[in-house]
């Protein structure tokens with residue numbers, strides 16, 4: 107239930123207390139409040155509470171109206187600043203109305219009033235998203251380290267995609283993992299938590315994972331979800347991009363990618379299409395690319411979760427193409443197999459969570475979808491939803507889903523069909539596959555029809 111009065115008083119109290127107490131730092135401010143006060147990578151005291159800042163931070167549309175009826179508030183007509191005429195009275199008012207759950211999400215106020223609610227300041231601070239993971243901080247860091255007027259830096263920044271954890275929508279709760287995957291994730295979470303201990307006992311070869319599996323099995327999703335759940339910035343780079351576009355500068359670009367990751371650490375550095383490395387090593391590639399790949403392997407050797415706080419995750423669909431040199435740089439290989447029957451049923455339950463489906467029976471659907479990946483199942487669902495919409499329905503039925511599975515299989519058959527020697531009946535317009543067959547033959551041997 108929203109309570110604009112309480113929301114705005116909490117904001118005013120937080121800004122007032124934070125401005126006074128030098129022992130607090132940005133990690134103590136709730137992320138929504140910080141977002142309002144970032145300026146060039148810094149949050150400076152005093153924090154000014156105005157209609158604008160209060161509204162942006164709390165989402166209350168007219169903050170002053172919400173609190174103007176209280177005895178202890180005041181607004182300066184000239185500057186627009188909202189303040190307390192009597193802060194003690196405001197504190198009493200707030201303490202009477204807040205509950206422990208809400209208070210715990212605001213470390214600044216836990217530092218001030220936690221005792222009265224049996225709340226521990228360190229715990230509240232540790233659960234609050236750290237300032238380093240804010241978009242504004244990430245942007246400031248990148249701006250400081252790289253020159254946007256410098257062409258090379260510009261190009262390099264185009265090659266990496268940096269996301270703040272709050273911008274990642276996937277969480278581990280949305281994904282169905284194998285026990286093996288869960289185990290690996292647990293190990294990494296523990297390693298990050300006990301980083302100091304690991305450094306102390308000299309265990310440094312930890313924190314380089316290789317995700318291996320066919321397309322659509324959740325490799326990218328799991329890497330992103332880790333960033334989201336662990337509050338770590340996510341730095342994604344597609345290796346083929348780095349080496350194909352800017353031939354001359356490739357080795358330098360590789361080094362810069364690692365520099366970005368170190369700057370933003372603690373963070374996750376995700377390298378998709380890792381098999382690319384193998385291809386370039388084996389074949390007769392351009393010397394610049396070979397240099398880049400060697401730089402890459404060397405950079406991987408030199409980066410460490412324990413020392414640099416960078417968790418490196420590589421992903422590939424073609425583990426068979428990786429040579430020993432690439433393979434041994436990862437300390438854990440995590441297998442992403444196609445989901446088995448019970449995983450498929452669980453994935454279907456998750457992706458349909460927000461939907462109305464009559465007679466929904468995920469176990470039967472799982473039986474019908476042998477060989478499909480998580481991504482395929484999502485596609486099946488999307489088809490079923492769109493089909494139903496063409497009949498103006500937003501409630502699906504089990505039959506809709508079963509039909510969508512059949513359509514999906516037909517599509518899949520088409521994909522594998524040999525367009526020259528294969529079953530020509532399927533290529534004749536007007537058959538069951540008319541639309542798809544037209545599209546497929548256009549790309550291949552459409553002129554065959556001309557004679």
Ligand SMILES: Nc1ncnc2c1ncn2[C@@H]1O[C@H](COP(=O)(O)OP(=O)(O)OP(=O)(O)O)[C@@H](O)[C@H]1O
Pocket residue numbers: 280281282283319320321322323324325326327328422423442445453456479480481482484
């Ligand atoms: N195990 C799973 N549980 C829930 N959803 C899944 C699972 N596997 C895949 N998906 C869904 O399928 C979609 C594609 O997954 P993702 O992009 O992570 O696959 P990938 O393994 O990275 O594929 P590629 O090798 O093509 O990059 C995502 O929307 C994801 O949510």
Ligand SMILES: [Mg+2]
Pocket residue numbers: 325326327378421
């Ligand atoms: Mg992927």
